Amino acid sequence: MNLYAVNSFRKTIEAKADQFLALLRPPIYALVAMQGVLLSGEDNAPPQIFKLEPSKKKLEEQFAWAVLKLIELLKNSNVHGRRVCVYVSDYWARPLTLPLMNNILKEDEVEIVLKAQFRRRYAQPMDDWAWCWEQQGLQLSAVAWPLAGLNQLRQGVSGQNCILGKAVPLSVDVSRQTAVHQANTWIAIVETASITLIRQREKSWECWLVIPADTGVAKCLSVQLKREAARRNDDCRHISLTKLSGSADMALCRKELAAAGWTVSMALAGTSKVSNGYRLSEILAAQGRL
Amino acid sequence: MTVPNLDFSIDRNSYQRWKKRWLAILVLGLSLQISHLAWQWQTLEGMRNNLESIRNRAMAKAVDRESTALTPQQRKSAQALQEMLSHLSVPWEALLAAIEASRNKAIVLESIQMHPVDRSLNINLNAPGFTELSEFVGLLAEQDLFLGVTILSETMVDSGKNPLRAAVRVNLYSAF
Numbered sequence: 001m002n003l004y005a006v007n008s009f010r011k012t013i014e015a016k017a018d019q020f021l022a023l024l025r026p027p028i029y030a031l032v033a034m035q036g037v038l039l040s041g042e043d044n045a046p047p048q049i050f051k052l053e054p055s056k057k058k059l060e061e062q063f064a065w066a067v068l069k070l071i072e073l074l075k076n077s078n079v080h081g082r083r084v085c086v087y088v089s090d091y092w093a094r095p096l097t098l099p100l101m102n103n104i105l106k107e108d109e110v111e112i113v114l115k116a117q118f119r120r121r122y123a124q125p126m127d128d129w130a131w132c133w134e135q136q137g138l139q140l141s142a143v144a145w146p147l148a149g150l151n152q153l154r155q156g157v158s159g160q161n162c163i164l165g166k167a168v169p170l171s172v173d174v175s176r177q178t179a180v181h182q183a184n185t186w187i188a189i190v191e192t193a194s195i196t197l198i199r200q201r202e203k204s205w206e207c208w209l210v211i212p213a214d215t216g217v218a219k220c221l222s223v224q225l226k227r228e229a230a231r232r233n234d235d236c237r238h239i240s241l242t243k244l245s246g247s248a249d250m251a252l253c254r255k256e257l258a259a260a261g262w263t264v265s266m267a268l269a270g271t272s273k274v275s276n277g278y279r280l281s282e283i284l285a286a287q288g289r290l
Numbered sequence: 291m292t293v294p295n296l297d298f299s300i301d302r303n304s305y306q307r308w309k310k311r312w313l314a315i316l317v318l319g320l321s322l323q324i325s326h327l328a329w330q331w332q333t334l335e336g337m338r339n340n341l342e343s344i345r346n347r348a349m350a351k352a353v354d355r356e357s358t359a360l361t362p363q364q365r366k367s368a369q370a371l372q373e374m375l376s377h378l379s380v381p382w383e384a385l386l387a388a389i390e391a392s393r394n395k396a397i398v399l400e401s402i403q404m405h406p407v408d409r410s411l412n413i414n415l416n417a418p419g420f421t422e423l424s425e426f427v428g429l430l431a432e433q434d435l436f437l438g439v440t441i442l443s444e445t446m447v448d449s450g451k452n453p454l455r456a457a458v459r460v461n462l463y464s465a466f
Contacts, residue, residue: 132300133296141296164299168297172294172296200292204294205294
């Protein structure tokens with residue numbers, strides 16, 4: 001046995017031990033949003049932030065760039081052997097909800113259905129996208145992320161002997177908090193360049209859209225809500241608004257939606273129990289204002 | 291919770307693979323445990339049989355030893371003594387009174403034979419007819435001393451006064 005083999009064996013053992021110990025240590029949280037990337041500090045250290053400039057690149061490339069910056073932050077902060085929980089803005093997500101005819105679909109059947117539906121919905125082959133899904137009764141909820149960026153994230157995290165503890169869309173994390181208070185509602189999550197719109201019923205999500213917020217939040221929302229409510233013949237007129245980032249005037253938005261016949265509640269406002277994703281978004285937004 | 295659990299950190303394929311592996315490990319562990327228990331049971335059963343045969347051999351030896359300890363004469367005396375003791379325990383007075391209370395005057399008792407071991411009594415009698423015999427049996431059965439009465443045999447012997455000869459078995463209550 002030569003020295004090289006011994007060294008490589010030692011490194012493998014160390015990496016495995018690091019990964020095991022990562023489960024015992026508190027996780028590190030990260031946020032990948034359109035306006036910047038944030039990595040929560042290790043052991044009360046201040047968070048590290050990298051600001052992202054608006055770009056006209058393709059969505060996939062933008063995501064890969066943001067992830068690259070997150071990995072750089074991870075390397076610079078010299079984090080090893082930790083769990084990393086990553087929240088990614090819905091700006092890069094392609095969601096999909098689908099009512100199912102049959103009760104239970106097999107894994108491969110779901111994959112086939114999703115591939116066809118994603119292609120139809122986004123008019124793209126979706127070969128460079130990865131998706132994950134969950135079946136909630138007769139409703140299928142899925143979300144796709146650019147594959148290159150996701151692979152980069154996985155490799156970058158494991159390259160630091162860390163474990164990717166969580167990689168979830170920001171709306172999934174934030175709406176978890178809203179779902180506790182209101183079971184039957186529309187949920188709108190407002191970010192700098194996008195609005196996530198979710199129709200939540202008691203047991204599943206029936207609609208999940210990401211719409212660009214280019215013509216003002218209130219206008220975008222009221223148009224989209226009117227369209228979706230009419231399309232679904234849905235008489236629910238309750239909406240829960242959450243602002244994560246951006247310069248939208250939520251008071252005005254609330255007023256306009258109320259004038260259009262909607263009962264509006266501001267989610268997470270004044271509550272102490274907020275999701276990690278929301279907290280990270282707040283920190284990033286506060287840093288952006290400085 | 292209505293929010294779907296969508297997490298890209300979970301590799302669905304490897305998750306399914308791990309699930310299958312754990313299931314296989316569980317099944318393997320269970321089957322090993324079952325076979326180990328079966329093997330233990332077999333061993334214990336073998337030990338039990340072995341001990342049983344040792345005990346039987348020891349008991350047989352003890353019986354032999356007991357039986358060889360007595361001479362034929364002594365054994366005969368012991369049996370006679372046992373029989374005598376059994377006869378002593380029979381409540382003869384009450385027994386005869388009960389039989390006499392049930393008997394029709396026309397019925398003639400020829401012999402009464404006691405079997406102390408199985409607590410039964412054989413009565414040989416002559417009766418004028420079956421009506422008298424069945425009446426006697428019925429009255430015997432009503433006596434508190436007796437558990438059950440059975441007619442063992444009945445034969446017509448001649449055309450005299452009591453042409454019906456019968457044998458009756460009476461079972462005594464074990465308390466008497």
